[in-house]
Amino acid sequence: MGRAAGVIPTPRVSGSTGPVPADPPAVGRVTLVGGGPGDPGLLTRRALDRLAEADVVVADRLVPHAVLRDLRPGVRVVDVSKVPRGAFVPQEQINQVLVTEARAGHRVVRLKGGDPFVFGRGMEEMLACRAAGVPVEVVPGVTSAVAVPEMAGVPVTHRGLTQGFTVLAAHLPPDDPGSTVDWAGVARSGTTIVLLMAVQTLPEVTAALLRHGMDPATAAVSVENGGTDRQRVLRGRLDDIAAVAAAHHLCAPAVTVIGAVAAFADVTQLADASARPGRDL
Known part of the structure; x- marks a missing residue:
């Protein structure tokens, strides 16, 4: 007996016990x-x-x-x-x-x-x-860890000065139970130290590095709003960069570099001077 006109049988897949499911919706x-x-x-x-x-x-x-x-x-x-x-x-x-x-x-x-x-x-x-x-x-x-110092004239490595750099998230102070950074090891590493998220914790971080034997005269620089027309550069030493930052009301986002290379910071951008991104340093 023939099929009723207009009735289309439901397709089946071998081994299935029911109709083939509809195609799933497109995923982006x-x-x-x-x-x-x-x-x-x-x-x-x-x-x-x-x-x-x-x-x-x-x-x-x-x-x-x-x-x-x-x-x-x-x-x-x-x-x-x-x-x-x-x-x-x-x-x-x-x-x-x-x-x-x-x-x-x-x-x-x-x-x-x-x-x-x-x-x-x-x-x-x-x-x-x-x-x-x-x-x-x-x-x-x-990454801002490298680019922001560059735009302030600071290389994170330089032949004869440093053979590496250490990038750290410093949103937690060194004595916080959640901090996993070996600050004593960082202080002894001989590498450039690049600090992100360290505006609030800069006093504690620099104190820890000093406590673990870093030279107080080590050059340091903080760069605020790097890569924008509001870029600002503050220069000091390990033992006073936190005070310099506080005196100039350093705000996030900012990158702080500690190490001999920080002495290269472009003097034309210091303190309240602004630098347009992309200009020659």
Whole structure:
């Protein structure tokens, strides 16, 4: 007996006991993009390409905000700023935003200051995306740990002075139970010391380095708002850079460099002088 007209049999897959499920909804992607140290001109070409394609941009406080004004019409920007001792979006919430937006089929750019994997919690976001089955890509950025000193005329290494540099997140003072830094080892390392997130803890950090035997006369420099038209450079020594920073009301974001190379700091940028990013030093 023939089939009734207009009735199409339900397709089956060998071994299945029911109809083939509908295709899953399209999944977008997440790209973790390093925004560099502040100057929009220091974004990579791939970073600009991913921003040009984005449907949603999830942005940190320290990204080069000028690039957000150049996004194509209709792009949603989600602000997930983490302000020191201020507004704070939990990392778990950021992870969820990335996954939810990608599962909705969107091309998501997670725009972060500096490099995503240098104190940027980028690996946590990558793991969250992978666990959720969301494709994720990383676009490296120029890290402020190296670029900001450079823009103040300070190389983190220099032949005859230092054979390496140590980059530390100093948001916790040395005596904090959560600090895992061997400050005695750092003081003895003979490398340039680069401190990020150290505006509030600079007095404790410098005191610890002095206590562990570093020369009080070691050159030091703090660079505020590196790579922007508000860049400011404060120069001193290990034993007084914290006092210099306090006297000039140093504000975050700032990078502090301790070591012989800090003496190279461009004298035209000292104290309240401003430096435009990209000019010759």
